[in-house]
Amino acid sequence: MSSSTDSPTLTTETTQLSPQPDTETAKPTKKITLKSSDNQIFEVEESVAMEFATVKSFFEDSPSTDTVPLPNVTAKPLSQVIEFCKEQIKFKANPDEAQKKKYNAEFVTEKSDKDLVDMIPVANYLEIKDLLDVLNQAVADRIENKSVEYVRSFFGIDNDFTAEEEAALRREHAWAYEGVDED
Amino acid sequence: MSKVFGFAGENDFCPGGPIYANHKEQNHFLSIGRPVDVYFPLRKRSRISAPFVFTEERFEQKKQASIEVLPDECLFEILRRLPGGDERSACACVSKRWLSLLSNICKDELCSQNESAKTNTQVKSEVEDEGIEGDGYLSRSLEGKKATDIRLAAIAVGTASRGGLGKLFIRGSNSSQGVTKVGLRAIARGCPSLKVLSLWNLLSVGDEGLSEIANGCHKLEKLDLSHCAAITDKGLLAIAKSCPNLTDLVIESCTNIGNEGLQAVGQHCTNLKSISIKNCPAIGDQGIAALVSSASNVLTKVKLQALNITDVSLAVVGHYGKEVADLVLTSLTNVSERGFWVMGNGQGLKKLKSMTVTSCVGLTDTGLEAVGKGCPNLKQLYLHKCPFLSDNGLVSFAKSAVSLESLLLEECHRITQIGFFGSLLNCGANLKAASLVNCLGIKDLKLDLPELSPCSSLRSLSIRNCPGFGDGSLALGVTDAGFLPVLENCEAGLVKVNLSGCVNLSDKVVSVMTEQHENCFLLSDLDVSKCATTDSGIAAMARSNQLNLQVLSVSGCSMISDKSFPDLVKLGQTLLGLNVQHCNAIRSSTVDVLVERLWRFPITGNLLEVLVSSWPPFPENTVAKFWFQFSPMTPCSAEAFREVVPVKPVHIRLSVPLFL
Numbered sequence: 001m002s003s004s005t006d007s008p009t010l011t012t013e014t015t016q017l018s019p020q021p022d023t024e025t026a027k028p029t030k031k032i033t034l035k036s037s038d039n040q041i042f043e044v045e046e047s048v049a050m051e052f053a054t055v056k057s058f059f060e061d062s063p064s065t066d067t068v069p070l071p072n073v074t075a076k077p078l079s080q081v082i083e084f085c086k087e088q089i090k091f092k093a094n095p096d097e098a099q100k101k102k103y104n105a106e107f108v109t110e111k112s113d114k115d116l117v118d119m120i121p122v123a124n125y126l127e128i129k130d131l132l133d134v135l136n137q138a139v140a141d142r143i144e145n146k147s148v149e150y151v152r153s154f155f156g157i158d159n160d161f162t163a164e165e166e167a168a169l170r171r172e173h174a175w176a177y178e179g180v181d182e183d
Numbered sequence: 184m185s186k187v188f189g190f191a192g193e194n195d196f197c198p199g200g201p202i203y204a205n206h207k208e209q210n211h212f213l214s215i216g217r218p219v220d221v222y223f224p225l226r227k228r229s230r231i232s233a234p235f236v237f238t239e240e241r242f243e244q245k246k247q248a249s250i251e252v253l254p255d256e257c258l259f260e261i262l263r264r265l266p267g268g269d270e271r272s273a274c275a276c277v278s279k280r281w282l283s284l285l286s287n288i289c290k291d292e293l294c295s296q297n298e299s300a301k302t303n304t305q306v307k308s309e310v311e312d313e314g315i316e317g318d319g320y321l322s323r324s325l326e327g328k329k330a331t332d333i334r335l336a337a338i339a340v341g342t343a344s345r346g347g348l349g350k351l352f353i354r355g356s357n358s359s360q361g362v363t364k365v366g367l368r369a370i371a372r373g374c375p376s377l378k379v380l381s382l383w384n385l386l387s388v389g390d391e392g393l394s395e396i397a398n399g400c401h402k403l404e405k406l407d408l409s410h411c412a413a414i415t416d417k418g419l420l421a422i423a424k425s426c427p428n429l430t431d432l433v434i435e436s437c438t439n440i441g442n443e444g445l446q447a448v449g450q451h452c453t454n455l456k457s458i459s460i461k462n463c464p465a466i467g468d469q470g471i472a473a474l475v476s477s478a479s480n481v482l483t484k485v486k487l488q489a490l491n492i493t494d495v496s497l498a499v500v501g502h503y504g505k506e507v508a509d510l511v512l513t514s515l516t517n518v519s520e521r522g523f524w525v526m527g528n529g530q531g532l533k534k535l536k537s538m539t540v541t542s543c544v545g546l547t548d549t550g551l552e553a554v555g556k557g558c559p560n561l562k563q564l565y566l567h568k569c570p571f572l573s574d575n576g577l578v579s580f581a582k583s584a585v586s587l588e589s590l591l592l593e594e595c596h597r598i599t600q601i602g603f604f605g606s607l608l609n610c611g612a613n614l615k616a617a618s619l620v621n622c623l624g625i626k627d628l629k630l631d632l633p634e635l636s637p638c639s640s641l642r643s644l645s646i647r648n649c650p651g652f653g654d655g656s657l658a659l660g661v662t663d664a665g666f667l668p669v670l671e672n673c674e675a676g677l678v679k680v681n682l683s684g685c686v687n688l689s690d691k692v693v694s695v696m697t698e699q700h701e702n703c704f705l706l707s708d709l710d711v712s713k714c715a716t717t718d719s720g721i722a723a724m725a726r727s728n729q730l731n732l733q734v735l736s737v738s739g740c741s742m743i744s745d746k747s748f749p750d751l752v753k754l755g756q757t758l759l760g761l762n763v764q765h766c767n768a769i770r771s772s773t774v775d776v777l778v779e780r781l782w783r784f785p786i787t788g789n790l791l792e793v794l795v796s797s798w799p800p801f802p803e804n805t806v807a808k809f810w811f812q813f814s815p816m817t818p819c820s821a822e823a824f825r826e827v828v829p830v831k832p833v834h835i836r837l838s839v840p841l842f843l
Binding site: 117120121124132136137139140141143144145146147148151152157158159160161165166168169170172173 | 254256257261265266267270272274276279280281329340
């Protein structure tokens with residue numbers, strides 16, 4: 001995550017995220033600065049930041065601050081989370097369920113497994129319920145019809161059952177292993 | 184601060200420290216060593232807690248994206264979104280953490296759209312300790328080392344999507360490794376359909392575990408607690424309050440369950456039908472009285488064994504047991520004669536049909552007489568080891584117990600022929616079966632029984648292992664004063680007579696019954712095993728033209744020899760079953776020929792089973808295994824059997840209810 005290859009894309013994103021004031025709105029919207037754990041600075045519109053329940057309550061507690069440190073969040077997933085929230089705000093202003101669904105589906109399908117998994121704790125920490133729902137469902141769907149070994153290696157999980165325990169488990173659940181996908 | 188996600192709220196997850204052992208990696212979302220000038224909102228404590236304890240550092244960083252970095256609540260959210268039962272079951276096998284999280288998902292927390300379609304693909308195969316009940320619910324049984332929290336969690340996850348668990352039996356091994364509240368919590372969350380729960384020998388299951396069940400399994404109907412010392416009144420109270428459908432409750436050797444628990448059960452369980460309490464030192468009259476009096480209108484079965492209760496409890500049962508049909512009292516050492524007397528006079532036990540009393544010194548003549556008067560519908564009376572009961576009590580009981588159908592006396596040594604036959608003569612018109620087992624008071628006595636209204640309905644008479652019952656008693660029969668009047672007056676006809684183990688009984692009983700007795704053609708089942716029956720007894724039976732025996736057992740009669748061969752063959756015309764095991768005087772070659780002759784008997788050919796003790800009567804490949812299925816013989820194949828026997832084996836198999 002902290003590798004140098006990530007940095008250029010991040011800087012471009014940062015510039016994208018702080019565009020000139022919207023020409024349509026007369027008054028320039030308030031910007032809020034978010035600081036990720038790897039010291040990247042994100043400037044987002046207030047409406048987007050308010051989608052983050054954690055940030056929102058931070059401002060309610062101490063309104064005078066302008067930079068919010070997010071110590072648990074690295075830049076890459078944060079930028080993706082911001083991207084998602086921006087879209088959601090558009091749908092909020094102009095509700096279109098079908099479009100929203102389509103966007104949400106596309107948002108997760110184009111992400112790698114690692115990106116998905118990385119985003120979940122971020123969304124969880126920032127308390128963005130919509131995003132969490134989408135992400136959790138996406139991960140759950142990726143597990144569908146996979147064998148145990150596949151799930152283990154796919155997600156990098158150690159098997160901590162004893163041989164005996166696992167045998168008993170597999171017997172109890174034997175019916176579930178019929179017709180699983182090839183690994 | 185390190186507990187920012189709150190998932191470690193109960194400290195039972197990763198007790199050794201934070202979830203991330205390696206702080207140096209950059210991409211940890213939670214870095215402990217950071218200065219704490221950051222904002223962490225206060226959160227509710229998570230309701231998720233992974234209960235299995237991990238001690239080793241298993242969270243080594245993988246190069247790959249590891250789903251393991253997610254806190255429990257995130258993983259929980261993912262797992263509850265799994266599309267179906269298949270996936271949940273598969274994921275349960277991934278790791279202990281996944282299993283424990285999955286098992287913590289309540290049914291109503293699942294959010295899968297296509298669940299209904301998935302459940303239609305029903306169970307395909309079952310393994311040894313599994314089974315499906317008639318009502319579509321699954322049944323599971325865990326014993327010994329298998330009884331662990333992990334197995335329970337597996338069952339909870341596995342059965343949830345296959346129609347649900349209906350019955351669960353856990354037989355612990357009293358080790359500290361066994362089932363705890365964690366396993367029961369999984370069951371409570373995953374199996375809301377549970378109806379029958381049985382917990383034996385589970386030292387680590389206490390009130391908390393039972394409360395979990397109470398919270399999750401409101402449909403519970405039967406609960407069986409045995410040797411669960413950690414369960415107290417509190418646990419039972421939780422069950423009583425949350426499980427209104429409870430009909431059967433069994434409590435055995437639970438030292439910490441007392442009167443308050445029973446009181447609560449009586450108060451809250453308005454459907455309680457059956458209660459069995461055994462060997463619980465903390466339970467006394469107060470608890471029994473509270474329970475029986477509150478459940479007065481529903482309780483049909485009461486079993487009280489080895490308790491410290493006194494006459495008071497019996498008085499309450501006698502008064503409030505309006506619906507009680509079945510009463511079992513065992514080893515109640517503090518109950519006196521007065522208790523039984525009050526119970527009989529309580530006027531409550533009008534519906535009592537069956538009573539069994541074992542090892543109660545309080546059951547005396549007065550007590551039994553009162554019971555007879557107070558329970559007009561009593562059909563079955565079984566008395567074991569009642570040392571103070573004598574002939575007078577039995578006879579006066581018989582006079583008032585007009586509905587009695589079945590009477591059994593075992594090890595009641597004060598009972599003599601006077602009492603036994605006296606009760607038979609005095610009994611109402613319904614007595615069908617009478618048994619006397621191991622009663623040493625039965626001796627050859629000079630008797631003069633009065634001629635009374637005879638017991639005409641008796642169908643089965645059994646006098647087993649009473650060494651005092653010998654030829655002397657038969658002499659009485661000859662003088663028409665004892666045994667014989669009973670036989671003669673059985674208008675319905677005695678169908679079954681069992682005199683096994685009466686070692687002093689010789690051929691005379693057989694001769695009397697077969698030669699002098701007109702009704703003997705109804706006798707179909709005669710057991711004189713281990714009696715002093717000899718060849719002449721068999722000969723007497725064979726001579727009788729009226730005898731129509733279907734089952735004859737002479738096992739252990741060492742005085743029956745090869746000479747009986749022709750007589751046995753003759754008897755074989757009507758026999759369906761013959762037991763000649765342990766007849767050491769019959770040579771095995773004779774048995775061989777006998778079996779073959781009887782089997783191929785030209786006229787009736789209906790012998791279905793012969794029990795012999797010597798092997799082989801036939802070479803192995805000519806005898807069917809169910810032929811000798813109740814004797815310790817080498818079985819052989821059914822194909823071989825068909826070659827030998829010109830009868831359809833299916834028919835034979837269905838007609839072998841003998842000797843069981």
